[in-house]
Amino acid sequence: MRPISWLRLPARRHLNRLLALAALLTGAGAGLALLSSCATVDRTAAAPPYIEGATFVGNAACADCHTNLTRLFDSSPHGRYHRADVRLAGLTGCESCHGPGSKHVAAAGAREFIVNPGRDPAACLACHLATHAEFRLPHRHPVLEGRMNCVDCHDPHGPDLMKPAGGLALARLNEACATCHREQARPFVFEHEALREGCTECHQPHGSIAPQLLTQRDANLCLKCHAQVQQPGAVMIGKTDHASLLRLGACWSAGCHTAVHGSNIHPKMLY
Numbered sequence: 001m002r003p004i005s006w007l008r009l010p011a012r013r014h015l016n017r018l019l020a021l022a023a024l025l026t027g028a029g030a031g032l033a034l035l036s037s038c039a040t041v042d043r044t045a046a047a048p049p050y051i052e053g054a055t056f057v058g059n060a061a062c063a064d065c066h067t068n069l070t071r072l073f074d075s076s077p078h079g080r081y082h083r084a085d086v087r088l089a090g091l092t093g094c095e096s097c098h099g100p101g102s103k104h105v106a107a108a109g110a111r112e113f114i115v116n117p118g119r120d121p122a123a124c125l126a127c128h129l130a131t132h133a134e135f136r137l138p139h140r141h142p143v144l145e146g147r148m149n150c151v152d153c154h155d156p157h158g159p160d161l162m163k164p165a166g167g168l169a170l171a172r173l174n175e176a177c178a179t180c181h182r183e184q185a186r187p188f189v190f191e192h193e194a195l196r197e198g199c200t201e202c203h204q205p206h207g208s209i210a211p212q213l214l215t216q217r218d219a220n221l222c223l224k225c226h227a228q229v230q231q232p233g234a235v236m237i238g239k240t241d242h243a244s245l246l247r248l249g250a251c252w253s254a255g256c257h258t259a260v261h262g263s264n265i266h267p268k269m270l271y
C-alpha cells in the first residue's frame with residue numbers, strides 16, 4: 001500500500017472544493033499527481049489508525065457481519081466520497097476510522113484487532129485538523145481530555161452527522177446538547193426565541209477563545225439579532241434606551257438579562 005497524504009480539512013466554506021478534490025483522489029491514481037501540484041490546498045500527512053500486522057480488506061469484508069452499518073454507511077457524508085472500486089478504497093471506507101481489518105476479520109470479530117474511535121477520537125482528528133485546533137482553544141468541550149467524545153454529538157455512520165450516535169432518529173441539534181445540559185434547554189414560561197435557532201447561535205460546539213464557549217464575549221453576541229437604533233442622545237434596543245446600560249458590561253453579566261436561556265418569572269430574561 002503506497003503512502004497517501006490526506007488533505008487538511010479546513011472550514012466549511014472550503015469543503016466543496018475539498019470534496020471535489022476528494023473525488024479526484026478516490027477517482028484515479030492520477031489524482032495524486034494533480035493534488036501535489038495544487039499549491040492552494042494546505043496538505044498534511046495523516047494516516048488511518050495503525051493495527052500491527054493487519055492489512056486493508058475493504059468495506060465488502062465488513063458487510064458479512066455488520067450488514068446494517070455497512071448499508072447505512074452509503075448514506076453518510078463520509079460514505080458518499082467513498083468508492084469501492086478503487087485502489088485507495090481501504091483508506092476512505094470503514095477502515096479510515098477503524099484501521100485495517102484483516103486480523104479482526106480472520107479472528108471472527110475479535111475486538112483487540114479493531115479500533116473504536118468512540119473511545120479514542122484520534123482517527124477523526126487525523127482528517128479534521130481544524131476541529132482538532134478548536135478543541136485546543138482555552139474554553140472547550142473536554143474531548144481531548146477523554147471526558148466526552150465526537151459521537152456524543154455526531155453520528156459517524158448515518159445520513160445525519162449532526163445527530164448523536166444511537167440517538168433518536170428525529171433528534172435535533174438542541175436535543176443533542178440537551179442530553180447533557182437540561183437546564184438550558186428546558187421549556188420556560190418566557191422563552192427566548194433565540195434558542196429556536198439553536199444553541200450554536202451563541203455557542204461554539206467544539207471550543208472558543210471566549211468563556212462559556214460563546215461565539216462572542218461581549219454585547220455583540222446579542223446585537224447581531226437585536227439591532228441598536230441610534231437616536232439623538234439615545235441608543236434604542238427594543239423600546240428601551242440602552243445608551244448608559246451598554247457601558248455596564250455584557251447584556252447578561254451586567255445584571256440585566258441574567259436568564260439568557262429563558263425565564264420563568266420575567267419576560268425580559270431575568271432570574
Ligand code: HEC
Pocket residue numbers: 057058059061062063064065066094095098100101102104105108109110111114115116
Ligand atoms: C466475521 C465477522 C466479522 C467481520 C467480517 C467483521 N467484524 Fe467487526 N465485529 C464482529 C464481532 C462479532 C464484533 C463484536 C466483538 C465483541 O463484542 O467482542 C465486532 C466488533 C466490531 C467493532 C467494535 C469494536 C469495539 O471495540 O467496540 C468494530 C469497530 C468493528 N467490528 C468493525 C469492523 C470492520 C471495520 C470490519 C471490516 C473491515 C469488520 N468489523 C468485520 C464481527 C466481524
Ligand code: HEC
Pocket residue numbers: 059062063066069070071073078092093094095096097098116117118119151156157165166
Ligand atoms: C467516520 C469514521 C467512521 C467510519 C468511516 C466508520 N465508522 Fe464505525 N464507528 C465509528 C465510531 C466513532 C464508532 C463508535 C460509535 C459509538 O460509540 O457510538 C463506530 C462504531 C462501530 C461499530 C461498533 C458498534 C456500534 O454501533 O457502536 C461497528 C461494528 C462499526 N463501527 C462498523 C463500521 C463499518 C462496517 C463501517 C463501514 C461500512 C464503519 N464502521 C465506518 C466511526 C466510523
Ligand code: HEC
Pocket residue numbers: 006012015018019022077078080081091092096097117123124125126127128150151154156161162
Ligand atoms: C479519511 C478522512 C476522514 C476521517 C477519518 C473522518 N472524516 Fe469527517 N469528513 C471527511 C470529509 C472529506 C468530509 C466532508 C464530506 C462532506 O461534507 O460531504 C467530512 C465531513 C464530516 C462532518 C460534516 C461536516 C459538514 O460540514 O457537514 C463531520 C461532523 C465529520 N466529518 C465528523 C467526523 C468524525 C466524528 C469522525 C470520526 C468518527 C470523522 N469525521 C472522521 C473526512 C474524514
Ligand code: HEC
Pocket residue numbers: 011012121124125128131141143148149150151152153154173200205206
Ligand atoms: C458538543 C457537541 C460536539 C462534539 C463533542 C463534537 N462536535 Fe463537531 N460539531 C458540532 C456541531 C453542533 C457542529 C455544527 C456547527 C455549526 O454548524 O455551526 C459541528 C461541526 C463539525 C464539523 C463541520 C465543520 C465545522 O466545524 O463546522 C466537523 C468536521 C466536526 N464537527 C467534527 C468533529 C470531531 C472530529 C469531533 C470529535 C473530535 C467533534 N466534531 C465533536 C458538535 C460537536
Ligand code: HEC
Pocket residue numbers: 140141142147148152153173176177178179180181199200203204205211212213214
Ligand atoms: C455528552 C455530554 C455533553 C453534550 C452532548 C454537550 N455538552 Fe456541553 N459540556 C459538557 C461537559 C462535560 C462540559 C464541561 C463542564 C466542565 O468542565 O465542568 C460542557 C461545557 C459546556 C459549556 C460551558 C459551560 C461553562 O460553564 O463554561 C457550554 C456553553 C456547553 N457545554 C454548551 C453545549 C452545547 C451548545 C452543546 C450542543 C452543541 C453541548 N454543550 C453538548 C458535556 C456535554
Ligand code: HEC
Pocket residue numbers: 174177178181184185194195198199200201202203212214252253258260261
Ligand atoms: C442567545 C444566546 C444563547 C443561546 C441561543 C444559548 N446560550 Fe447558553 N449561554 C449564553 C450566555 C450569554 C451564557 C453565559 C451566561 C452567564 O454567564 O451568566 C450562556 C451559558 C451557558 C452555559 C453555562 C452555564 C450557564 O447557564 O451559565 C451552558 C451549559 C449553556 N449556555 C448551554 C446552552 C445550551 C445547551 C443551549 C441550547 C439549548 C444554549 N446554551 C443556547 C447564551 C446563549
Ligand code: HEC
Pocket residue numbers: 192193194197201202221222223224225226238251252257260267268269
Ligand atoms: C439568534 C437571534 C438572537 C440572539 C443572538 C439573541 N436574541 Fe434575544 N431575542 C430574539 C428573538 C427573535 C426574540 C423575540 C422577539 C423580540 O422580542 O425581539 C428575542 C427576545 C429577547 C428579549 C425579550 C424582549 C422583549 O421585549 O420581550 C430579551 C430581553 C432578549 N432577547 C435578550 C437577549 C440577550 C441578552 C441576548 C444575548 C445574550 C440575545 N437576546 C441574543 C433573538 C435573539
